[in-house]
Amino acid sequence: MDVLRTIMDEIECVVSKVEKEEIDRVVNLIRKDRRIFVAGEGRSGFSAKGFAMRLMHLGYTVYVVGETITPALREGDLLVGVSGSGKSISVIDAARKAKEKKGVVIAVTSKKESPLAGYADQVLIIPGTVKGDTGESRGSIQLLSSLFDQSLHIVLDAVCLIISYRDDTANESATGAHW
Template identity: 40%
Template sequence: MTEENMTECKHLKSSILLMVGHLEKVAQDLDNESIKEMLDHLLKARRIFVIGAGRSGLVGRAFAMRLMHLGLSSHVVGETTTPAVSANDVVVAISGSGQTRSVSDLGKIAKDIGATLISITSNKDSKIGNMSDTVIELQGRSKDDVGGYVERHMRGEYTYLTPLGTSFETSASVFLDAVIAELIFITGASEADLKSRHTNIE
């Protein structure tokens, strides 16, 4: 690596700008009715459970934490302290492809129990999307779109791109943070309310 390459950071900055443009398109394409349904489900839920695998799981954990800060009862599926799901609960499943087996299998269990299933995905016609009560579609390249990614590189159309499912995961993270912002507005929660529930044992 040359000193010039290190100081310009051309690909780093270009990747950020690529994501900024992508997020603008995601925001413009959001379906307001689906978002309203999601917000209504979350506010009426007895408890909220979040499912996600890999990096999507990390996005889900951050969302569950923010829900807790808002005073909502939230849990991450797979944690040792997570209780059983009931028919009065809401399950939020996060999967870019919508085909992740572990997520879709758990989504089906939630539906069989009678819980409300919300999916965050880039493919509304996927396995998880088709079984969900509400689908939030976030356009983005999923991990299954490897062929298109490689093809673009071979043609030299882009010398930088976010790898694998990064576009979806970043979009999901930003979207779910925006959901929290909307919930703060709806509930009238204050900064002090959120801070009062922040961990104080570290």
């Protein structure tokens, strides 16, 4: 078995199933006139932090939930909660708090019917395998949530690229914001 080819095929299959309309709605919710907060755990959290960093490069005010310098979310702010299973407790808590403060919530998950999605104003489904999937529903040779996490990174990078086109932000400008 060609493991690398199989992994690439799996990622292509998942990314091709992401709904363009969902991406468009997510892009429309990300605006420079609102603060953006991201939340995630584990490897999904790493991708969420990468997304936050790229948004910062594009000129957005963005924070990572749980960091010591993160301010409180206010009415109108945006929370992007990332959880493959949609069951990560800290991400669900962040979404609940955001809704209590009249914030806007985007849930990025593989599970449309999940606790996280229940708090969302917009759900972005990335239908990659996550650690709780078993048997036929796994659909991947990879361990745990690897397929979701890889696909997540690609989709969030695509969101940033679309935003850069919309905002007319050149690569050179983003590079200038890079440490």
